[in-house]
Amino acid sequence: MSKYFKAEITDNISLNKHFKILTLTPQSDIVVPQPGQFYMLNSNNTYDPLLKRPFSIFGCKNNTLSFLYRIRGKGTSCLSNLRGGDIIEVIGPLGNNYPEPAGDFIAVAGGVGIASLLPLLDKRKNTGYLFYGARSKDESVMLSEAGALSKETFVATDDGSEGRKGLITELLKGFLNNLKSEISNFTLPIYACGPNPMLKELSKIARERRIKCYVSLEEHMACGVGACLGCVVKTVSGYRRVCKEGSVFDSEEIVW
Numbered sequence: 001m002s003k004y005f006k007a008e009i010t011d012n013i014s015l016n017k018h019f020k021i022l023t024l025t026p027q028s029d030i031v032v033p034q035p036g037q038f039y040m041l042n043s044n045n046t047y048d049p050l051l052k053r054p055f056s057i058f059g060c061k062n063n064t065l066s067f068l069y070r071i072r073g074k075g076t077s078c079l080s081n082l083r084g085g086d087i088i089e090v091i092g093p094l095g096n097n098y099p100e101p102a103g104d105f106i107a108v109a110g111g112v113g114i115a116s117l118l119p120l121l122d123k124r125k126n127t128g129y130l131f132y133g134a135r136s137k138d139e140s141v142m143l144s145e146a147g148a149l150s151k152e153t154f155v156a157t158d159d160g161s162e163g164r165k166g167l168i169t170e171l172l173k174g175f176l177n178n179l180k181s182e183i184s185n186f187t188l189p190i191y192a193c194g195p196n197p198m199l200k201e202l203s204k205i206a207r208e209r210r211i212k213c214y215v216s217l218e219e220h221m222a223c224g225v226g227a228c229l230g231c232v233v234k235t236v237s238g239y240r241r242v243c244k245e246g247s248v249f250d251s252e253e254i255v256w
């Protein structure tokens with residue numbers, strides 16, 4: 001089955017001024033995606049912008065694929081103008097996926113990073129402790145939906161407009177410090193997607209407590225399929241392509 005296909009826009013719904021959910025219906029048979037994988041999407045059918053943009057799989061049901069995205073620059077602005085019936089080119093699913101947690105786990109999402117983690121929370125319903133950090137209430141997208149799939153939810157925003165004021169990594173530290181001894185740190189791995197400073201701090205927290213930590217990295221991508229080397233990151237075993245060997249890495253592998 002080819003990973004390159006054309007898809008018809010089913011809908012493109014606004015959640016608020018920043019975020020939308022794009023739903024596509026592939027026009028041919030597709031490979032079923034796993035949580036943590038991503039797709040390269042054309043922003044429209046004019047090839048301007050020329051390069052496809054990467055987006056995590058957010059939902060896959062009834063032969064449709066959905067993507068939660070934040071409007072940032074030209075590509076995502078064009079994406080936001082797509083209407084039902086428009087056709088775009090798609091490549092995916094790409095990259096690796098989150099290793100399946102054996103039991104309970106911690107999911108740490110920064111902003112739109114929830115797009116990558118919600119499918120994992122959905123697949124492993126009520127076994128994930130969700131830590132959700134965002135700049136403000138406006139930016140805490142899909143919080144109630146993700147919370148409904150989680151065992152417990154912790155929220156922090158920079159301005160305190162939703163949840164605790166401060167960094168989500170501080171909330172996580174408090175949670176880990178208060179863990180009862182029967183819930184061993186060793187059996188509660190961290191899965192994370194969000195801004196690099198958050199992932200770097202999580203890596204430090206995990207290392208200090210000897211917790212397994214998987215991070216989904218977001219690098220600028222040109223091809224998305226391992227050919228251009230535009231997305232490499234430095235790891236302890238040399239440079240690795242985020243689009244091919246990632247985007248999910250053991251945090252211990254990354255040279256932060």
Ligand SMILES: Cc1cc2nc3c(=O)[nH]c(=O)nc-3n(C[C@H](O)[C@H](O)[C@H](O)COP(=O)(O)OP(=O)(O)OC[C@H]3O[C@@H](n4cnc5c(N)ncnc54)[C@H](O)[C@@H]3O)c2cc1C
Binds near residue numbers: 070071247
């Ligand atoms: C594997 C992967 C999965 C992703 N999943 C999602 C998702 O599910 N939802 C979502 O909203 N976004 C996701 N992104 C980020 C998304 O690809 C970018 O926001 C998008 O490409 C921006 O395109 P643009 O043309 O609108 O912005 P541009 O005009 O290219 O850039 C606008 C701003 O966004 C920043 N930016 C651009 N690309 C990236 C990137 N790859 N990572 C971080 N910052 C970037 C630029 O530095 C600039 O500040 C993902 C990125 C990767 C690599």
Ligand code: FES
Binds near residue numbers: 223231
């Ligand atoms: S984006 Fe081209 S190698 Fe990763």
